[in-house]
Structure formats: structure tokens, C-alpha cells
Amino acid sequence: MESTIAQKQTFRDQLPTADASGGRRWLYPRSTSGRFTRWRTVVAVVLLVALFAGPFVWVNGHPLFLFNVLERRFIFFGVMFWPQDFYLVAIGLLTFIVFVALFTVVYGRVWCGWACPQTIFMEMVFRKIEGWIEGDHNARKRLDAGPWTTEKVVKKSLKHGVFFLMSFAISNTFLAYLIGRDQWLTLITDDPAQHLGGLTAMLVFTAVFYLVFAWLREIVCTTICPYGRLQGVLLDKNSLLVAYDYIRGEPRGKRVKTGPSGGEELSVKSSVRPSTHHAQKGDCVDCKLCVQVCPMGIDIRNGTQLECINCTLCVDACDGVMDKIDRPRGLIRLDSQAGIEEGKPFRFSGRILAYSVVLVALLGLIGFLLVSRPVVDATVLRAPGQLFQREPGGHVSNLYLVEIINKTYRPMPVQLRVNQPGATLRFVQPIASVPAGELIKGSFFIQLPEKTIRQNSTPLRIDVLAGDEIVDQIQTTFLGPVK
Structure with missing residues (x-):
């Protein structure tokens, strides 16, 4: 009993994935x-289908998602974004951070156990494949501990071969998100020698995913991902967590069969020091199923821990045991620390209200910016290294460079108009329209009569028109001689 107490008090002295010598x-x-396992399976299937189908779903001739970093083209739910829309990305990231903070304050680390791609692929794909090939948890343990027999070589080779193929499929999917469906199809159907860069990227992605799911596994969640440590400063006593009801469960112990009828005695054979008040009321039978099903290797009965990803597997395992011993479910359940200790229901606290107000404000701001975003965006810069040129007829000219982006999915007629008395604008190569979803570059001269120039740098305004509508206005300067 004393050794059990010491173990309970020192469980944080070593990692659940490390042995006494510090090895893996x-x-x-x-x-x-x-019930939670079934719901997690449904959620995982939906998310996996959405993930693998995402880059291949096209609407009205354009992809639903595209994150082409090389060409600086991004499409999110059919809306096209360019580097000029970086302010939207910045506000979007800020909104996402606030949402994660609010979600964690309310629901704890449920994202990690239910929606994180790492968890979904690991638990719902790779762990399933491992079970189908090598058997249940005891069979896998015996296989790893045993000598290298023909059976072990065959099973290990088959498992890692399937792991590599799955990693290859995942890397192809992510690559399709980055370069687009059409370029990806060209990459996999054309001569590999013509696309060595793309092939190298695909193999690098495959190696990374294989390393993560075949070797690193839970280390990604405990060491690499920062979110596990972030939750420690976000959770409070009212956050919903996967929690063990120690008030109801302690003192834990094995139930014993007594009596001629073989009936179950209600008292427990305690494995921890009982209190006088709860000596005969502990519902935890110390079966350790909650530990055996945990993909992170922790004992949830020790309290909230960084490694817990709120996957709720221990909840289902414990509920099954409670059903067998005719005790109410919920010894391990989704509840808050206040709910366990004081029986208080979840409450909408001031902290949650503050996060909610900020989140709604950010959502309103980003919604307004999306609605008011111009369909054509132009950037005008004076040609580097150029001052001004005198031209016949008493005129002075400046050379400008222009980039025009069409953020729509239809060709857009455009024209530039300088808003300055006496000024004329002349393109080196005329630009009449911008193709759908494309960026075009050009150059033009602006001429001013020399007699109208009153300062070295004259401010100008250039109007960008799509048809008859002004869609953008650009402020620039005109350099000229001053006598």
C-alpha cells in the first residue's frame, strides 16, 4: 500500500514513454x-475524406483549396488571396489564436484528440493498420519482445511497407494542396526525370510522415507540438476535461467475490490508504484499463496532465467496467475540476465572455474586410534608378512600373487614369484587361508640362478603373526640375 502511495505521488518524476534508464x-x-469511440470514428472518417478530397474538389472551374507558396496563390473555400492580402492573413491568424484560446478554456484539449491530423492519422489509420497486421496489444508486445523469426520479419516488413505507402499517399495529398491538382497530375504521370524537384519534394514529405507515424508517434504531441504546453496557461477550474472523479472512485481496489452464492461484496480491497469517510465507497476497481487504452501511456487517475489529449478512450473503457459491476457510468468523464470537487455545472465565466467578445469583434472585422476587398489590386512604383526625362514640347516624363492583380474568376477590363491637371499617361505596352486570377506587369510614362511643375516631388493620384468603376486609388510622386 505504501509503495502505491509513493508511486502516485511521484508519477511526474518520469515520462510515460521512458523507462527507468531513460530509454524509449x-x-x-x-x-x-x-459511444465516444464511435463518435470519434465518425468525425475521423469525415475529416479524412475532406482532407484527401480537398485538393481535387473544383467549383466552377477553380479549386476549392490551394496553398501555392511558390507562385504566391492561395485559395480558401473558393476565395482567392494574394500576398497583397497579407493583412487578411495576419488578422485571420490572430482570430484563429483567439478561437483556440477560447476553445481550450471551455473544452480543454479536445482538438488534439478529435480533430488534430496527427492524432487522426496515428490512431485511426496507422494504429489500425498495425493492429490488423500484428494483432492486438498483447500480440504486438510479444512480437516486439520475441526473436526475429520468419513470422516477425514478414509482419514487420508488411507493416512498414504499408506505412510507407500511406505516407506516400499523404505526401501526394499535401503536395496537391501546394501545387494544385493539374500540376500534381502532370508530376505523377510525366517522365520523373523532367520533374526532379517535385519528385524530391514528394519523397521528402513521405520520409517525414513515415518518421512521424512509424517512430515518433506520441512524442510529436508531448515534445514537438507547443499546444500541449500552451494549454497549461489556458485551462482553469471550469474548463471541461477528461477527468477522474476521485471523490467517487477512492479508495480504489479489486472487488472480491464472497458468499456461497458467489455474489459480489460491496466492500473493496483497497490498494491505497483509505480515508475513514470513503473506506467502503470507492468505485474504482483498479483494473487499469484506463491506462492500457491510453495512446499517451498516462494514468488519468493522477489528475490533469500535459500528455492527455482528451481522446476519451479511457472514458469508454471505464464506462464498460462500470456497466459490468453495476455501477453508474461517469467515474471518468468530461467534467471540470470544479464539477468534480464541488458538483458545480459548467458556467459561462467572465474570462469566457472576454474571449468571446474579442473573437466576435475579430470575426466582424475580417468579414468586413473580405466584403470590402477590391476585386482588382494594383501596385505602382517609380522605376528604380530613374529620375526624370525631358521630352520635346516642353514636357517632363517619369517611368513607372505597375503590377495589377485580378482577384476574380473572370477577365477584368482595366485602365489607369492619372488625376492631375495637364498630366498624360502612356503605356509602353498597352494593358486592356487582366486574365482571371492572374497577375500582369507593365510599365508606363507620366508626362507633365515643365511649366506646371512647382516642386521637386509632385504628389500624384492614379485611379485604377474596372470598366467605369474606380476599384483602387494609388498615391505616388512625380520627380521634375525646379528652376
């Missing part, structure tokens, strides 16, 4: 079933 302790989570 491989985890063999036990499979379970239950």
Missing part, C-alpha cells in the same frame, strides 16, 4: 469501444 518505452494501447 514503446506504447501498446489496447483497443476499446463505446
